[in-house]
Amino acid sequence: MVKENEVPGRLEWRVNMPNGSSRILAPESRETCSRLQSLVMGIVLNIKGFLDKAWNLAVNEPKKVVHCLKVGLALSLVSVFYYMRPLYDGVGGNAMWAVMTVVVVFEYTVGSTLYKCVNRAIGTCLAGSLGIGVHWVASQAGDKFEPVILQVSVFLLAAAATFSRFIPTIKARFDYGAMIFILTFSLVSVSGYRVDKLVELAHERVSTIAIGASICIFITMILCPVWAGTELHHLISNNLEKLADSLEGYAAENFSVDGSKNVHEKDSSKRLQGYKCVLNSKAAEESMANFARWEPAHGKFNFRHPWKQYLKIGASMRSCAYCIETLHGGINSNTETPEFLKKPLNDVCMRLGTSSSKVLKEMSSMIKTMKKSTKLDILVDEMNSSVEGLQNSLKIFPSYQHIPTPDPATEETPNGTEEPSLKPTALSLMEIVQMATLTSLLVEIASRIEGIVEEVKELASQAEFRDESSKKSKQTQTEINGNDGNEHEVTVKTLQQV
Amino acid sequence: MVKENEVPGRLEWRVNMPNGSSRILAPESRETCSRLQSLVMGIVLNIKGFLDKAWNLAVNEPKKVVHCLKVGLALSLVSVFYYMRPLYDGVGGNAMWAVMTVVVVFEYTVGSTLYKCVNRAIGTCLAGSLGIGVHWVASQAGDKFEPVILQVSVFLLAAAATFSRFIPTIKARFDYGAMIFILTFSLVSVSGYRVDKLVELAHERVSTIAIGASICIFITMILCPVWAGTELHHLISNNLEKLADSLEGYAAENFSVDGSKNVHEKDSSKRLQGYKCVLNSKAAEESMANFARWEPAHGKFNFRHPWKQYLKIGASMRSCAYCIETLHGGINSNTETPEFLKKPLNDVCMRLGTSSSKVLKEMSSMIKTMKKSTKLDILVDEMNSSVEGLQNSLKIFPSYQHIPTPDPATEETPNGTEEPSLKPTALSLMEIVQMATLTSLLVEIASRIEGIVEEVKELASQAEFRDESSKKSKQTQTEINGNDGNEHEVTVKTLQQV
Numbered sequence: 001m002v003k004e005n006e007v008p009g010r011l012e013w014r015v016n017m018p019n020g021s022s023r024i025l026a027p028e029s030r031e032t033c034s035r036l037q038s039l040v041m042g043i044v045l046n047i048k049g050f051l052d053k054a055w056n057l058a059v060n061e062p063k064k065v066v067h068c069l070k071v072g073l074a075l076s077l078v079s080v081f082y083y084m085r086p087l088y089d090g091v092g093g094n095a096m097w098a099v100m101t102v103v104v105v106f107e108y109t110v111g112s113t114l115y116k117c118v119n120r121a122i123g124t125c126l127a128g129s130l131g132i133g134v135h136w137v138a139s140q141a142g143d144k145f146e147p148v149i150l151q152v153s154v155f156l157l158a159a160a161a162t163f164s165r166f167i168p169t170i171k172a173r174f175d176y177g178a179m180i181f182i183l184t185f186s187l188v189s190v191s192g193y194r195v196d197k198l199v200e201l202a203h204e205r206v207s208t209i210a211i212g213a214s215i216c217i218f219i220t221m222i223l224c225p226v227w228a229g230t231e232l233h234h235l236i237s238n239n240l241e242k243l244a245d246s247l248e249g250y251a252a253e254n255f256s257v258d259g260s261k262n263v264h265e266k267d268s269s270k271r272l273q274g275y276k277c278v279l280n281s282k283a284a285e286e287s288m289a290n291f292a293r294w295e296p297a298h299g300k301f302n303f304r305h306p307w308k309q310y311l312k313i314g315a316s317m318r319s320c321a322y323c324i325e326t327l328h329g330g331i332n333s334n335t336e337t338p339e340f341l342k343k344p345l346n347d348v349c350m351r352l353g354t355s356s357s358k359v360l361k362e363m364s365s366m367i368k369t370m371k372k373s374t375k376l377d378i379l380v381d382e383m384n385s386s387v388e389g390l391q392n393s394l395k396i397f398p399s400y401q402h403i404p405t406p407d408p409a410t411e412e413t414p415n416g417t418e419e420p421s422l423k424p425t426a427l428s429l430m431e432i433v434q435m436a437t438l439t440s441l442l443v444e445i446a447s448r449i450e451g452i453v454e455e456v457k458e459l460a461s462q463a464e465f466r467d468e469s470s471k472k473s474k475q476t477q478t479e480i481n482g483n484d485g486n487e488h489e490v491t492v493k494t495l496q497q498v
Numbered sequence: 499m500v501k502e503n504e505v506p507g508r509l510e511w512r513v514n515m516p517n518g519s520s521r522i523l524a525p526e527s528r529e530t531c532s533r534l535q536s537l538v539m540g541i542v543l544n545i546k547g548f549l550d551k552a553w554n555l556a557v558n559e560p561k562k563v564v565h566c567l568k569v570g571l572a573l574s575l576v577s578v579f580y581y582m583r584p585l586y587d588g589v590g591g592n593a594m595w596a597v598m599t600v601v602v603v604f605e606y607t608v609g610s611t612l613y614k615c616v617n618r619a620i621g622t623c624l625a626g627s628l629g630i631g632v633h634w635v636a637s638q639a640g641d642k643f644e645p646v647i648l649q650v651s652v653f654l655l656a657a658a659a660t661f662s663r664f665i666p667t668i669k670a671r672f673d674y675g676a677m678i679f680i681l682t683f684s685l686v687s688v689s690g691y692r693v694d695k696l697v698e699l700a701h702e703r704v705s706t707i708a709i710g711a712s713i714c715i716f717i718t719m720i721l722c723p724v725w726a727g728t729e730l731h732h733l734i735s736n737n738l739e740k741l742a743d744s745l746e747g748y749a750a751e752n753f754s755v756d757g758s759k760n761v762h763e764k765d766s767s768k769r770l771q772g773y774k775c776v777l778n779s780k781a782a783e784e785s786m787a788n789f790a791r792w793e794p795a796h797g798k799f800n801f802r803h804p805w806k807q808y809l810k811i812g813a814s815m816r817s818c819a820y821c822i823e824t825l826h827g828g829i830n831s832n833t834e835t836p837e838f839l840k841k842p843l844n845d846v847c848m849r850l851g852t853s854s855s856k857v858l859k860e861m862s863s864m865i866k867t868m869k870k871s872t873k874l875d876i877l878v879d880e881m882n883s884s885v886e887g888l889q890n891s892l893k894i895f896p897s898y899q900h901i902p903t904p905d906p907a908t909e910e911t912p913n914g915t916e917e918p919s920l921k922p923t924a925l926s927l928m929e930i931v932q933m934a935t936l937t938s939l940l941v942e943i944a945s946r947i948e949g950i951v952e953e954v955k956e957l958a959s960q961a962e963f964r965d966e967s968s969k970k971s972k973q974t975q976t977e978i979n980g981n982d983g984n985e986h987e988v989t990v991k992t993l994q995q996v
Contacts (some may be wrong), residue, residue: 054665064664072657075680076649079688096685103681151574159570166562167552182573183601187594190577279820283781322777322820323827329817329942394931433892436934444827 064108066224071106074219078102078212097205101212106220110298111228111291113220116176117213118294123180124209128202130157131188135198138189150189158182172290229292229301232285236310237367239281239317240452242274244360246324247445249274251353254438255346272328278321285314300370306462313455320448327441345435348393352386352442356449359383363456372465380453387446390439562606564722569604572717576600576710595703599710604718608796609726609789611718614674615711616792621678622707626700628655629686633696636687648687656680670788727790727799730783734808735865737779737815738950740772742858744822745943747772749851752936753844770826776819783812798868804960811953818946825939843933846891850884850940854947857881861954870963878951885944888937 058065081095105116138149161178164170170178188198220226249272292307359379366373459465556563579593603614636647659676662668668676686696747770790805857877864871957963 050665050667054661057664058661061664065661068657068660071660071680072653075656075684076653079649079652079684096689099684099688100681103677103684151577154577155570155574158573159566162566162569163552163556163563166555166559167548169548179601182569183598186573186577186597186601190597191594280780282778319823319827322823325817325820326824326939326942329821329946432930433934433938436931437938440931440935441824444824448827 063224063226067108067226070219070223073223074102074106074215075099077215077219081211095208097208098212098215101209102216105213106216109226109228109231109288109291110220111288111293111295113216114294115173115291117217119174119177120180120209120213122174123177124184124206127181127184128188128206131185132198132202134189154186154189157185161185225298227292227295227298227301228288229295229305229307230299232288232292232307232310233301233367235281235285235288236313236317237364239278239314240360240364240367242271242277243317243321243324244357244364245271246273246275246328247353247360248357250324250327251350251357255350255353275321275324275328278317279325281314282318285311302463306459309455309459309462313452313459316448316451316455320445320452323441323445323448327438327445345390345393345439348386348390349439349442352383352390352446355379355383355386356442356446359449359453363452366456366460366465370463370465371468372460374468376453376457380450383446383449387443390443394439561722561724565606565724568717568721569600571721572600572604572713573597575713575717579709593706595706596710596713599707600714603711604714607724607726607729607786607789608718609786609791609793611714612792613671613789615715617672617675618678618707618711620672621675622682622704625679625682626686626704629683630696630700632687652684652687655683659683723796725790725793725796725799726786727793727803727805728797730786730790730805730808731799731865733779733783733786734811734815735862737776737812738858738862738865740769740775741815741819741822742855742862743769744771744773744826745851745858746855748822748825749848749855753848753851773819773822773826776815777823779812780816783809800961804957807953807957807960811950811957814946814949814953818943818950821939821943821946825936825943843888843891843937846884846888847937847940850881850888850944853877853881853884854940854944857947857951861950864954864958864963868961868963870958870965872966874951874955878948881944881947885941888941892937 078095078098081098101120105113105120107113107116134150134153138146138153141149161182165175165178188202191198191201249268253268253272289307289311292305295301295303297303359376362373362376362379366376576593576596579596599618603611603618605611605614632648632651636644636651639647659680663673663676686700689696689699747766751766751770787805787809790803793799793801795801857874860871860874860877864874
């Protein structure tokens, strides 16, 4: 048996001894060494993985990196108040409040920064004046009752303000303000007991907060501003597109006759999963809509842009996504549908899937461009006629099916495979069930898409979307009117041109 | 024509004049008056409505009122440090930090309070020591470079810490800590430029924060504690029950033969809508699970209770809820199913709906009591056999239906209405489609419920749920073994007894 450390060509573990010689490491120490090494390697790999992820995040969302730099800049600016003596003497030692305001108030979107600034201002002023008032009342009551009155008022107002944070309407708009109210009121009424120069203190605090808040607002609105409203707008429009992709992908995967399946596997599965984003975006939508209403007019949006309508669109989109989820869940079910049964309905299902996804895409581009679409109604009509087509073919479909038989004695029709020898056979409900579910889910999805269409139209009228340039719409109209028999193709062509 | 102010029995609007007489108000002033009155009434009504809502909130969730009182108490306690001179002299003028800590850190659940306390402590210590270090380095570099080094370090560290808040793993656990890090580091490195007694300052700040935090932790854990873990536990168990109710209610409304429809309309519609809570509870579940892991052992939960498993149960519950939503959406669809087609399948559908909802209820009570259930497997088997029963009856169902004909010439069978005169008629797919969708959705729901069962079993093994008392389980087992032929009824009976 060859000993381990005698294997030729094998690297040896040697350590340098204090006397200058070197020694081969014994197996035990080697084990400890390798364990240590693997531990260190593990930590290094972990850190590397973490840094890789962070790097990817930074590369994929440069906006977030810009935000970080903006925070750094705001803090550097505010600390100038400490370094420059004249300013320092002006705002006094309370410049700390300016630093604190910047750290606490500076948020990712303009809307949330404004929300916090306004809340902080209102909360501070309200609580400050109330605190001074209570303090005055307490000071009139004599030394004995002063601490009692102050304590009781702190207890009652803190409890009341905390309770108000549980009320949904206040929570949505003034949660932060209520917290600042409690903070300021406690500080004022409590410190008033000692300091006795409350008004001066309040003035100093308000001015430093104003400095911090204005630096935040200035930087957040001037340097690469991230508007909550714009983000919400893009989110909704992207989600519509993702829904369309999911639906189109599903149709291509299940009903296509040609080689549409040969698209990139990974890419298509990612597109198929798009509806999941819609399922999970409720919280994001709500917080963005909440912040968006604090934002001034920007880009294409007025101050009173109907942000709430986006939430309605989001809700109807989710209701549609539930159906799509059920549809996708059905793919993995092991109820077998005989191929011969699927074939005849494939065409109508494919058409419905495609036309539904076109409606979704049109709405997405309508929101993206903020232009009213003349094509939307046409596409909805097309979708509805696809639904009717599907329902009609279901109606004319008898539930006993002509299935091809391998009987060699039957006559061959000239169409070859199109019309092979047929023989009526009764189907059990079991064999029909999957196809039936699929079709009725598609119909349900189409009807829920109509719900989205209504909400989007409501948005278009509330936000006064511009009309599409009259030239283009006229062109489309003429083409359609002139080609009644070929309406579907023309619409598609127009779509591709525009 | 009778003048308005002459109408008999009509109340007159009179105002008292300065000379003692009174005058009937002219229509214009009356209008102004009534407009003012309606404005005031509107405001009063608004305030009344708001107060009513707040009162209802308080009555329905007394825990929240208790929380408010706890906040008041904590603030009163902390302000004692201002009023009692010996303590005041000990912690100095920095007692403000204790008040601030209480206001900012005191949250509704124990978990979130602990999360904030720990984050505040870590953030403050880390940033404080780093700040002092940077300040020392800067002071060695000479007067010229000192502000530059401090500015650059604030800029870089603030940007880096802000970026870290975008990384999901850090955001989930240390979001607040990162903010406190930025705050403390800026304050220390900036104020260090002036104050020059940094270590003392840091010591004071840390001790006041410790006082505030320990008051918060003490009050939140001793007085009626609200544990995030317990809340999550109840949420999941209640949601399972709501799903069960929705499913049961749907089955009762659509498949019941007897008068189950006669239950309270309002009550039943509320129960039917229960699944919507499940659809919308993702964010709540995640934040609770996030806070729950900060909590020490409490009640029936260990420190390392598998809170993450609850999220998995929640996810599989939502996937089931999507299906139920689609099912409920189908109720309102106007595709008509002929009654004669529905009837034969009603029994099997009813049985499947009831057995599925029983499985959900059993899981709910299993989680509630934290005991392993011997009945769960039996109920799952029952549900699966209902699925098989449904599939079998679909298989034997031919798709041409024997429908009763009003032909008077046909023979009457002895069973009367049970077997009326029948005539085979081919159905179009259209007529089958709704029933088929319904059944396959029910089957899909059953298969998704099995997914929930697996997750719940995983939870039971991870959290080491106790076995049900051996006596009871033995009793059930014997009854089942002794009555093989009548297994179903016995199980139901045992269920009702236990």
